[in-house]
Amino acid sequence: xxxxxxxxxxxxxxxxxxVRADKMNALxxxxxxxxxxxxxxxxxxxxxxxxxxxxxxxxxxxxxxxxNFAKMAExxxxxxxxxxxxxxxxxxGIANRAQQAVWGWRTLRxxxxxxxxxxxxxxxxxxxxxxxIRIVHPETKMSILEVKWGLxxxxxSTAIMRRLVRDDVIRELTYTGRIFTxxxxxxxxxxxxLSETPYEDAMNLAxxxxxxxxxxxxxxxxxxxxxxxxxxxxxxxxxxxxxxTLMGSKNQIEAVMxxxxxxxxxFID
Numbered sequence: 629x630x631x632x633x634x635x636x637x638x639x640x641x642x643x644x645x646x647v648r649a650d651k652m653n654a655l656x657x658x659x660x661x662x663x664x665x666x667x668x669x670x671x672x673x674x675x676x677x678x679x680x681x682x683x684x685x686x687x688x689x690x691x692x693x694x695x696n697f698a699k700m701a702e703x704x705x706x707x708x709x710x711x712x713x714x715x716x717x718x719x720x721g722i723a724n725r726a727q728q729a730v731w732g733w734r735t736l737r738x739x740x741x742x743x744x745x746x747x748x749x750x751x752x753x754x755x756x757x758x759x760x761i762r763i764v765h766p767e768t769k770m771s772i773l774e775v776k777w778g779l780x781x782x783x784x785s786t787a788i789m790r791r792l793v794r795d796d797v798i799r800e801l802t803y804t805g806r807i808f809t810x811x812x813x814x815x816x817x818x819x820x821x822l823s824e825t826p827y828e829d830a831m832n833l834a835x836x837x838x839x840x841x842x843x844x845x846x847x848x849x850x851x852x853x854x855x856x857x858x859x860x861x862x863x864x865x866x867x868x869x870x871x872x873t874l875m876g877s878k879n880q881i882e883a884v885m886x887x888x889x890x891x892x893x894x895f896i897d
Contacts, residue, residue, distance in 0.1 A: 632662040635669065640677035640838035640897075641831065642670055649685030655751045656693040660729050663755070664720075667732035674897045677838040677845065680830045681733065681759055682743040689752025691773055715782065727784040733758035734788065735853060737846050739837055743830035744810070749773045754785040757792075757818070760849065761833070763826040764819045768810035772798075775805040791856060793817045841895050843879040 636643045644666060646653035653659075670676050683689050720728035733740045733755075742759035750773035756762055764770075774781050781789075781802065789798050793816050801808070813819045823829040837845060851870050855863040874880050879895045886893035 632659045633666045635666060637676055641834045642676045642679045644679055644681045646683040646689055652687040652690035653683040654690045654693040663729040664732060667736055671737055676738055677842045678738055678834040679740040680743055680834045681740055682827050687746035688744040688748045689755055690747050691750030691752045723784060730754050730758035731784040739849055741830045741834055743826040744768055745826055751783055754781060754783040757785050757788045761820045763821045763823050763830045764810040765826050766811045766822045769807050770813050771805055771807045772801045773805050839892055841879040841883045842897055843874055843877060847874055
């Protein structure tokens with residue numbers, strides 16, 4: 629399935645690219661499968677400290693492949709709904725297969741930066757939401773497009789969007805399916821940074837993150853994922869518990885020494 633996503637690693641940064649450029653990186657069953665396997669592959673590679681997720685060609689991802697909609701019109705179901713006995717079946721922890729194609733990046737042990745250009749529509753928009761950070765070209769066309777096909781967003785984006793954007797904004801975009809730009813998305817809260825060169829800026833940011841203590845960065849991601857729906861008491865306790873796992877560790881001591889000596893840290897993975 630290397631015709632769907634490629635992965636190259638340099639200096640701790642995994643360059644992950646959707647490479648179905650002739651279809652604007654649309655999501656067919658093979659792309660769903662590769663999104664899952666790519667996340668698993670990265671999790672298993674301890675040398676990877678940060679990920680940049682992008683799309684080749686004119687788009688980040690145009691959403692669900694039109695062939696899938698043709699199947700729906702014929703009353704057929706995709707592999708995402710067939711696998712495990714239906715969408716309500718939890719095949720990947722708290723998620724089903726389609727949700728895991730996004731949630732797998734959200735829960736990945738290392739940070740993920742999405743570099744988004746062209747279009748990110750429907751499922752493609754949801755894939756971008758799976759990243760920790762989104763760097764987006766101002767003219768990118770984005771949409772919660774599912775209503776156009778008589779559907780609701782169901783690739784885990786509802787769990788993510790509600791932490792980023794006001795409820796009434798999410799509802800309006802979901803009910804209408806209207807297209808909005810990267811600039812509008814930044815104003816709403818979906819986008820971290822706007823950039824004329826999102827891929828280049830994402831790679832630069834990823835390299836900056838990769839130079840930091842991987843123990844601290846990965847524990848920070850674990851912390852923010854853990855407290856997302858918790859109380860203030862839960863957050864304070866999580867801070868304390870996870871901090872204790874770092875204090876006095878080799879990477880924490882090296883971070884202190886590197887800071888005092890004004891040099892780049894030499895960390896272990």
